[in-house]
Amino acid sequence: MQHKALPRVAVHKFTSCDGCQLAFLNLGDGLLQLSDLVELVHFPEAGPLDPGAEVDIAFVEGSISTPDEIERIQAIRRNSRFVISIGACATSGGLQALRNLADGQAWIAELYAQPEHINSLDQATSIATHITVDLELWGCPVNGRQVLAALRSLLYGVTPIEDHDKVCMECKRQQAVCVMVSQGLPCMGPVTLTGCGALCPRFGRDCYACYGPAEQSNTESLAQRLTGLGLMPADIARRFAFINNAAPEFAAAAGRYREKSDD
Amino acid sequence: MTDERQVSIHVPMLARVEGEGALHLRINDGRIEDLRLQIYEPPRLFEKFLQGRHYTEVPDIVARICGICPVAYQMSAVQALESIIHFTPEGWIRAMRRLMYCGEWIESHSLHIHLLAAPDYLGYDSAPAMARDFPDEVRRGLGLQQLGNDIISLLGGRSVHPVGVRVGGFHHAPEYEAVAALLQRLRSAQEEAAALIAWTAGFDLPDDNQEVTCVAMRHADEYPMNEGRLVSNNGLDISSEEFTDHIREHQVAYSTAFHALLNGQPYLVGPLARLNLNHDHLPADLRALLDATGIVFPSRNMFHSIVARAAEIYLAIGEAIALLDDYHTPTSPYADIQLQAGTGYGCTEAPRGILWHRYQLDDQGVITRATIIPPTSQNQARIEADLRHSLQHFGLQQDDALLRLHAEKVIRNYDPCISCATHFLKLDVTRA
Numbered sequence: 010m011q012h013k014a015l016p017r018v019a020v021h022k023f024t025s026c027d028g029c030q031l032a033f034l035n036l037g038d039g040l041l042q043l044s045d046l047v048e049l050v051h052f053p054e055a056g057p058l059d060p061g062a063e064v065d066i067a068f069v070e071g072s073i074s075t076p077d078e079i080e081r082i083q084a085i086r087r088n089s090r091f092v093i094s095i096g097a098c099a100t101s102g103g104l105q106a107l108r109n110l111a112d113g114q115a116w117i118a119e120l121y122a123q124p125e126h127i128n129s130l131d132q133a134t135s136i137a138t139h140i141t142v143d144l145e146l147w148g149c150p151v152n153g154r155q156v157l158a159a160l161r162s163l164l165y166g167v168t169p170i171e172d173h174d175k176v177c178m179e180c181k182r183q184q185a186v187c188v189m190v191s192q193g194l195p196c197m198g199p200v201t202l203t204g205c206g207a208l209c210p211r212f213g214r215d216c217y218a219c220y221g222p223a224e225q226s227n228t229e230s231l232a233q234r235l236t237g238l239g240l241m242p243a244d245i246a247r248r249f250a251f252i253n254n255a256a257p258e259f260a261a262a263a264g265r266y267r268e269k270s271d272d
Numbered sequence: 273m274t275d276e277r278q279v280s281i282h283v284p285m286l287a288r289v290e291g292e293g294a295l296h297l298r299i300n301d302g303r304i305e306d307l308r309l310q311i312y313e314p315p316r317l318f319e320k321f322l323q324g325r326h327y328t329e330v331p332d333i334v335a336r337i338c339g340i341c342p343v344a345y346q347m348s349a350v351q352a353l354e355s356i357i358h359f360t361p362e363g364w365i366r367a368m369r370r371l372m373y374c375g376e377w378i379e380s381h382s383l384h385i386h387l388l389a390a391p392d393y394l395g396y397d398s399a400p401a402m403a404r405d406f407p408d409e410v411r412r413g414l415g416l417q418q419l420g421n422d423i424i425s426l427l428g429g430r431s432v433h434p435v436g437v438r439v440g441g442f443h444h445a446p447e448y449e450a451v452a453a454l455l456q457r458l459r460s461a462q463e464e465a466a467a468l469i470a471w472t473a474g475f476d477l478p479d480d481n482q483e484v485t486c487v488a489m490r491h492a493d494e495y496p497m498n499e500g501r502l503v504s505n506n507g508l509d510i511s512s513e514e515f516t517d518h519i520r521e522h523q524v525a526y527s528t529a530f531h532a533l534l535n536g537q538p539y540l541v542g543p544l545a546r547l548n549l550n551h552d553h554l555p556a557d558l559r560a561l562l563d564a565t566g567i568v569f570p571s572r573n574m575f576h577s578i579v580a581r582a583a584e585i586y587l588a589i590g591e592a593i594a595l596l597d598d599y600h601t602p603t604s605p606y607a608d609i610q611l612q613a614g615t616g617y618g619c620t621e622a623p624r625g626i627l628w629h630r631y632q633l634d635d636q637g638v639i640t641r642a643t644i645i646p647p648t649s650q651n652q653a654r655i656e657a658d659l660r661h662s663l664q665h666f667g668l669q670q671d672d673a674l675l676r677l678h679a680e681k682v683i684r685n686y687d688p689c690i691s692c693a694t695h696f697l698k699l700d701v702t703r704a
Binding site for chain 1: 285287288290292314315316317318325326329333337338342383388391396397398399400401403407410411414415417421429431432433436438443
């Protein structure tokens with residue numbers, strides 16, 4: 010059977026835990042179907058190695074945290090028609106962006122005491138800080154449904170649909186009992202992007218915002234509610250400064266409450 | 273035989289491993305002059321992030337160290353934290369923690385065997401390429417991986433960075449219907465896992481025996497996962513509190529991961545070490561399956577690790593069935609405990625070997641110090657020792673492509689989890 014050339018796809022890793030690449034590796038049979046639909050030209054964990062290849066779609070996992078990574082991501086942009094950043098590290102800098110805030114100079118001085126051994130930037134930043142990104146898939150981790158939906162849309166030549174709903178909407182759809190109302194838990198659902206399926210509230214626990222900020226998040230209103238639930242300013246700052254601590258909306262809210270706790 | 277050739281092999285990016293590593297090998301005059309497994313994955317400084325966080329946040333933070341073995345990080349963490357008040361989970365909580373670990377072993381081992389290791393032995397560069405000639409075997413493997421993931425999701429909501437584990441137990445107890453459906457799948461997977469053992473044992477595995485010190489946990493009554501003492505084949509027998517009296521990490525210039533040594537020497541952790549030291553705890557049916565392969569355990573051939581992984585998949589499926597067989601929903605999925613100031617130690621058997629955690633808490637329940645020693649930094653010195661031995665044994669006169677492939681095979685055989693190993697760059701580093 011003759012095929013025309015398959016779309017070329019790459020999966021690149023930067024500073025990360027590898028968990029978002031599992032959105033592909035955990036597809037089961039879907040992984041085999043995928044390799045019939047596209048040509049996986051670079052995906053080191055799965056085998057194919059060709060970091061400099063020109064591709065139609067590049068999925069990028071991880072944040073940028075070394076000088077070498079800046080050069081790599083710029084080359085990927087030049088070589089790729091669509092760049093899709095996947096996961097919290099790639100879209101917001103991830104958990105490791107906490108070092109951007111910490112009394113960083115002390116850490117960095119320690120790190121750079123042996124610059125010949127450890128080559129690290131003083132900030133861990135999102136992919137979009139460095140290059141133009143065509144689509145961001147948020148989540149820690151992203152799941153197979155998200156990556157396949159994006160890929161399928163692009164293969165059909167249509168713009169992928171981005172979900173901007175909040176976890177609260179998903180909770181209602183799932184008919185989950187609100188953990189903030191029923192248990193007084195400091196749930197981050199009201200400001201967090203949906204996509205996980207409201208896993209935490211359905212397990213009776215508070216959302217911890219691993220999918221990052223939703224559109225038009227009213228962080229101040231939530232923070233006041235958390236105050237009403239008895240959280241101290243430092244606790245509220247920590248709620249925002251978690252998995253997606255460097256997402257601008259969350260960083261600003263965390264900053265405001267960190268200042269209050271210092272007062 | 274003398275080889276006058278000078279060979280320099282440089283593998284800048286290792287494929288089919290978890291994370292970013294490279295290999296440098298220089299052979300001169302028939303001798304290995306330089307050999308370095310370089311890990312260049314950037315450090316993520318988790319031990320630092322943990323400082324200042326409340327203990328209730330720890331399971332969600334440490335999961336992010338590794339996408340492939342988040343359960344292991346959560347298990348060692350809650351055990352270490354709970355040990356501060358001498359809390360030991362029993363009954364339903366103990367059983368479900370072991371079940372969740374079974375899920376992760378099945379998932380991680382299946383992924384390694386099929387997506388990372390098997391292509392080496394059958395001559396392919398990836399599992400999808402291998403699937404063209406071995407469709408049933410690859411599908412069986414991906415199915416087992418899915419089964420492992422579904423066990424984790426049963427208790428954790430999702431298989432990567434699951435959300436169900438908390439200090440004291442779980443946030444949520446699975447419903448009976450979900451358990452019954454999973455139980456049925458587990459029963460039918462037993463036969464597949466038995467076939468997998470025979471399949472891996474049938475690979476053309478190099479015959480290469482080595483003197484190694486194996487270190488694993490050991491429990492009086494069961495194959496170790498969450499509980500036990502740390503033992504070796506050379507007389508080690510310690511509790512997790514005594515870990516750093518015997519095992520020390522040190523920095524090497526070329527790697528962002530630490531090397532851990534036992535009394536100054538390399539040692540092996542992981543499935544082969546576990547199986548070698550806990551062979552007597554294997555169920556009779558699994559022992560018969562292993563006997564049928566003709567491979568004798570304990571084994572000193574590192575390449576038998578892949579068979580040990582397959583054996584542990586079979587074991588974990590059997591354990592999961594036993595743990596779920598008389599499932600009941602508990603009154604509460606967690607014990608309502610409050611931690612106090614102190615230091616706690618935890619060690620559990622991650623898919624790749626022992627994973628050690630230590631936490632110090634203040635009287636507000638805030639972490640003041642955290643130390644985590646993952647399996648791959650423990651295996652790193654062993655991998656280099658193995659490479660020196662195996663490449664010599666393989667024949668340094670072999671051509672570059674074959675030497676390179678053999679070296680990669682040796683490295684992959686340890687299933688190094690490089691992302692894990694580099695997340696612990698400490699600030700009290702030894703200065704060169």
